[in-house]
Amino acid sequence: MTATAVSTWIDVCSLDRITPERGVCALVGGVQVAIFRTFDGELYALSNHDPFSNAYVLSRGILGSRGGVPTVASPMYKQVFDLTTGRCLDDPDTSVPIFSIRLNGDRVEVMT
Amino acid sequence: MVGYGPAAHRLVEALRERDGAATGPHWKITVIGEETRPAYDRVALTTHLEGADLAYPSPGADVDVHCAERVVEIDRAAREAVTASGRRFGYDALVLATGSSPFVPPIEGKDLPGVFVYRTIDDLDAMRDYAADKASGAVIGGGLLGLEAARALQGLGLDSGVVEVAPWLMPRQLDEGGGAMLRRHIENLGMDVHAGTPITRLEAGPDGAVSKVVLQDGKEVPAELVVFSAGIRPRDELARSSGLTVGERGGITVDSACRTDDPAIYAIGECALIGGMVYGLVGPCFSMAEVVADRLVNPDSTAAFEGADLSTKLKLMGVDVASFGDPFADALGVTYTDPVAGVYKRLLVSDDAKTLLGGVLVGDAEAYSTLRAYVGASLPGEPEQMLFGGTEAAGGDLPEGTVICSCNNVTAGDIRCDIRDHELRDVAAVKSCTRAGTSCGSCVPLVKKLLDAELAAAGIEVSRALCEHFAYSRAELFDIIRVRQISTFSRLIAEHGTGRGCDICKPTVASILASLGNGHILDGEQAALQDTNDHFLANMQKNGTYSVVPRIPGGEITPDKLIVIGEVARDFGLYTKITGGQRIDLFGARVEQLPKIWKRLVDAGFESGHAYGKSLRTVKSCVGSTWCRYGVQDSVGMAIKLELRYRGLRAPHKLKSAVSGCARECAEAQSKDFGIIATEKGWNLYLSGNGGMRPRHADLFASDLTDEQLLTYIDRFLMFYIRTADRLQRTSVWMESLEGGLDYLREVIIDDRLGICAELDAAMARHVESYGDEWRETLEDPERMARFVSFVNAPETPDPSISFEVERDQIKPVLVAGPHLEVISQ
Numbered sequence: 001m002t003a004t005a006v007s008t009w010i011d012v013c014s015l016d017r018i019t020p021e022r023g024v025c026a027l028v029g030g031v032q033v034a035i036f037r038t039f040d041g042e043l044y045a046l047s048n049h050d051p052f053s054n055a056y057v058l059s060r061g062i063l064g065s066r067g068g069v070p071t072v073a074s075p076m077y078k079q080v081f082d083l084t085t086g087r088c089l090d091d092p093d094t095s096v097p098i099f100s101i102r103l104n105g106d107r108v109e110v111m112t
Numbered sequence: 113m114v115g116y117g118p119a120a121h122r123l124v125e126a127l128r129e130r131d132g133a134a135t136g137p138h139w140k141i142t143v144i145g146e147e148t149r150p151a152y153d154r155v156a157l158t159t160h161l162e163g164a165d166l167a168y169p170s171p172g173a174d175v176d177v178h179c180a181e182r183v184v185e186i187d188r189a190a191r192e193a194v195t196a197s198g199r200r201f202g203y204d205a206l207v208l209a210t211g212s213s214p215f216v217p218p219i220e221g222k223d224l225p226g227v228f229v230y231r232t233i234d235d236l237d238a239m240r241d242y243a244a245d246k247a248s249g250a251v252i253g254g255g256l257l258g259l260e261a262a263r264a265l266q267g268l269g270l271d272s273g274v275v276e277v278a279p280w281l282m283p284r285q286l287d288e289g290g291g292a293m294l295r296r297h298i299e300n301l302g303m304d305v306h307a308g309t310p311i312t313r314l315e316a317g318p319d320g321a322v323s324k325v326v327l328q329d330g331k332e333v334p335a336e337l338v339v340f341s342a343g344i345r346p347r348d349e350l351a352r353s354s355g356l357t358v359g360e361r362g363g364i365t366v367d368s369a370c371r372t373d374d375p376a377i378y379a380i381g382e383c384a385l386i387g388g389m390v391y392g393l394v395g396p397c398f399s400m401a402e403v404v405a406d407r408l409v410n411p412d413s414t415a416a417f418e419g420a421d422l423s424t425k426l427k428l429m430g431v432d433v434a435s436f437g438d439p440f441a442d443a444l445g446v447t448y449t450d451p452v453a454g455v456y457k458r459l460l461v462s463d464d465a466k467t468l469l470g471g472v473l474v475g476d477a478e479a480y481s482t483l484r485a486y487v488g489a490s491l492p493g494e495p496e497q498m499l500f501g502g503t504e505a506a507g508g509d510l511p512e513g514t515v516i517c518s519c520n521n522v523t524a525g526d527i528r529c530d531i532r533d534h535e536l537r538d539v540a541a542v543k544s545c546t547r548a549g550t551s552c553g554s555c556v557p558l559v560k561k562l563l564d565a566e567l568a569a570a571g572i573e574v575s576r577a578l579c580e581h582f583a584y585s586r587a588e589l590f591d592i593i594r595v596r597q598i599s600t601f602s603r604l605i606a607e608h609g610t611g612r613g614c615d616i617c618k619p620t621v622a623s624i625l626a627s628l629g630n631g632h633i634l635d636g637e638q639a640a641l642q643d644t645n646d647h648f649l650a651n652m653q654k655n656g657t658y659s660v661v662p663r664i665p666g667g668e669i670t671p672d673k674l675i676v677i678g679e680v681a682r683d684f685g686l687y688t689k690i691t692g693g694q695r696i697d698l699f700g701a702r703v704e705q706l707p708k709i710w711k712r713l714v715d716a717g718f719e720s721g722h723a724y725g726k727s728l729r730t731v732k733s734c735v736g737s738t739w740c741r742y743g744v745q746d747s748v749g750m751a752i753k754l755e756l757r758y759r760g761l762r763a764p765h766k767l768k769s770a771v772s773g774c775a776r777e778c779a780e781a782q783s784k785d786f787g788i789i790a791t792e793k794g795w796n797l798y799l800s801g802n803g804g805m806r807p808r809h810a811d812l813f814a815s816d817l818t819d820e821q822l823l824t825y826i827d828r829f830l831m832f833y834i835r836t837a838d839r840l841q842r843t844s845v846w847m848e849s850l851e852g853g854l855d856y857l858r859e860v861i862i863d864d865r866l867g868i869c870a871e872l873d874a875a876m877a878r879h880v881e882s883y884g885d886e887w888r889e890t891l892e893d894p895e896r897m898a899r900f901v902s903f904v905n906a907p908e909t910p911d912p913s914i915s916f917e918v919e920r921d922q923i924k925p926v927l928v929a930g931p932h933l934e935v936i937s938q
Contacts, residue, residue, distance in 0.1 A: 064614030
């Protein structure tokens with residue numbers, strides 16, 4: 001499957017469904033999107049697919065920072081991904097897709 | 113004595129030395145040998161060609177020696193040995209030392225002119241004469257003797273080669289690496305080595321004599337002279353025809369006194385089958401001679417052959433080769449290879465890297481004697497230091513060749529090397545560079561230990577920092593949190609750390625907060641600190657589903673409860689497996705199923721088994737005195753008591769326990785963090801055992817304890833561990849890292865040397881009092897329940913990526929390869 005830029009924002013959930021410093025997973029047009037809310041209120045959206053384990057679990061990882069970069073660690077084998085770029089910080093050759101995300105009022109919306 | 117080789121010679125010597133020391137000679141010795149000369153030093157056979165005199169000193173005039181005389185019959189009734197020439201020699205005791213004959217495999221051409229064996233001086237003389245006008249020779253057999261023979265051929269001016277059917281040289285003494293290194297040495301000496309290919313035939317030249325060896329792969333090895341050195345066969349024909357028992361594969365069967373089934377007849381040396389073995393090395397043959405000598409001079413002797421050390425060290429063509437202990441032990445290996453110097457060294461050590469089991473040295477055998485001495489014993493230093501003859505211990509106790517990360521096949525040596533070459537300074541960097549610990553992660557504590565030792569050795573100050581966010585060790589953080597009464601991660605990192613934390617410090621702090629009794633682990637900010645297992649109160653499996661483990665204290669369960677587990681598993685289609693901790697694991701639950709599953713279990717009276725937490729898992733038990741004929745205490749009752757006392761206790765790592773009802777130890781308590789074994793008078797407490805990756809037997813901490821003493825000591829042990837251990841440090845490693853070890857622990861726990869026992873006791877009392885079942889409390893709270901959906905925007909939709917297939921009537925996960933989405937850059 002190839003990600004295609006969809007021109008519309010898709011409503012996912014209200015902000016209060018996402019615990020600060022944790023993630024949730026949304027099913028958007030058949031794509032599993034991991035959505036994270038950091039302590040400072042920022043939102044990030046990555047593919048939920050963990051390329052190292054092939055399981056759809058990134059949304060259940062622990063958030064944090066490495067050298068100032070906001071990160072999520074895969075709950076499976078603990079590789080750390082940059083939330084802003086999707087790049088794996090433990091294996092620079094590996095990345096996961098990222099998606100656009102915004103807050104519209106108290107609603108979280110993503111574009112896949 | 114029948115046969116006159118080295119073993120017989122040794123027996124004669126020993127007999128003459130001991131016999132009649134007090135009372136005058138007792139035995140009249142007659143030796144009958146078929147060779148034309150008295151015994152000589154067969155081990156040094158090759159030096160005969162260089163003119164060495166191999167003859168042993170003469171045994172003395174009172175020994176009646178008959179050479180070139182062969183015994184063909186033993187008249188056991190008359191007690192007489194009959195020779196080929198018809199002479200009869202009477203005996204009170206007969207010793208067979210008939211030796212062995214070279215084994216010549218049934219290969220086409222084996223009887224051609226120019227084919228020799230390599231055993232006697234006569235063989236060598238004939239070979240030398242034949243070689244005079246020849247240009248090439250080959251030895252069939254790349255063992256110890258075969259290589260000697262090849263050297264002999266080279267010494268006779270022949271281009272010589274070695275043909276070994278096994279994949280490498282000296283396969284009985286060396287492992288593959290050692291064999292390969294030896295081969296390089298031998299090839300450097302200008303010899304051809306052909307290993308790993310069977311022989312088809314020996315082919316004759318125009319003159320009818322052998323001219324080449326043809327291998328099964330079609331290769332031809334030019335050889336106008338061929339020497340067979342393919343092993344030995346015991347000479348047992350005389351024993352056989354005399355009705356003595358011989359082994360199925362040859363050898364005269366003897367007991368540990370070297371006696372055959374005729375009490376008047378002994379057998380020693382290469383012809384004897386003793387303890388199921390035929391020995392071809394001179395050492396064991398001499399030992400047998402000594403045993404018989406002892407038995408003959410002293411009827412009350414209990415001398416016995418106890419098996420032999422097959423260690424060997426020799427210089428083969430100028431190359432040191434040694435093999436000691438069991439060089440093929442299925443054990444941890446420490447390997448050092450220097451291809452330039454042609455050195456190969458390998459030590460085999462027990463799984464805890466403490467006991468030397470065997471090894472191989474090629475190219476440099478200087479350490480041989482020291483190493484051989486330590487076979488079966490505790491190493492005085494690190495294995496890698498032992499390889500170089502040193503014994504002084506330093507940091508980093510893991511052998512170089514030990515595979516640290518078996519997922520990615522990374523050895524301690526690899527890790528050390530990368531730490532040095534790439535100037536790695538923290539565990540994350542080591543993981544990224546070496547890939548060690550990046551898969552299952554179970555080796556990360558070992559990786560850290562290696563890193564610490566390596567940095568300390570390089571004089572670099574070892575940071576005790578937990579991660580980049582905290583400059584403190586776990587124990588220091590524990591004290592900070594405890595003393596300053598910090599109850600949130602935000603406050604801790606704001607006041608004592610930097611950044612926002614990570615998957616290392618967050619769960620660590622969560623564990624500390626839980627250990628200090630800060631309410632439900634999913635409440636408030638703590639929820640964001642937990643790793644996925646604690647977050648969903650279940651164990652994540654490889655396909656993103658979870659497993660469910662209800663607590664079954666002590667492994668005791670009613671039929672009704674068993675049925676409930678079965679019904680739940682059936683209704684939710686879960687895979688079930690009995691765990692090693694005497695409970696039942698249910699696999700394949702999706703996130704949204706977890707509350708439904710647990711509702712059923714909780715309603716039936718189950719509670720969380722904390723299989724997901726770094727906390728007490730199970731207290732395993734044997735059935736104990738209630739049922740068992742041998743049990744001396746109620747081990748099940750005690751196991752249940754302990755499991756209920758410590759359930760839910762968060763610790764630096766998981767905790768396991770077991771209670772055995774008697775010394776037979778059926779519950780395997782000595783492999784547990786705290787293990788209890790019943791005695792007639794009470795309980796013995798064993799601490800800091802481990803199974804798993806680095807097994808360790810628990811240490812006996814205290815004996816014959818009352819129930820009350822037992823609980824007090826375990827309370828303190830656990831709380832002291834929780835307070836002072838490193839992150840993910842099991843009690844076994846923690847114990848080893850405690851300066852003063854077990855004695856120190858006794859001082860702290862029994863003598864209250866640090867004056868903290870009251871505090872530790874109070875902490876445990878708080879834990880016991882505040883325990884609540886995490887699953888029951890979760891089910892009762894809608895806010896905690898909200899997280900149990902696969903999709904926030906489609907709560908009822910199961911994760912479509914999860915699928916199963918059926919194996920042995922149960923589900924197993926199918927891993928669907930994920931779609932390869934293009935990465936969109938912002």
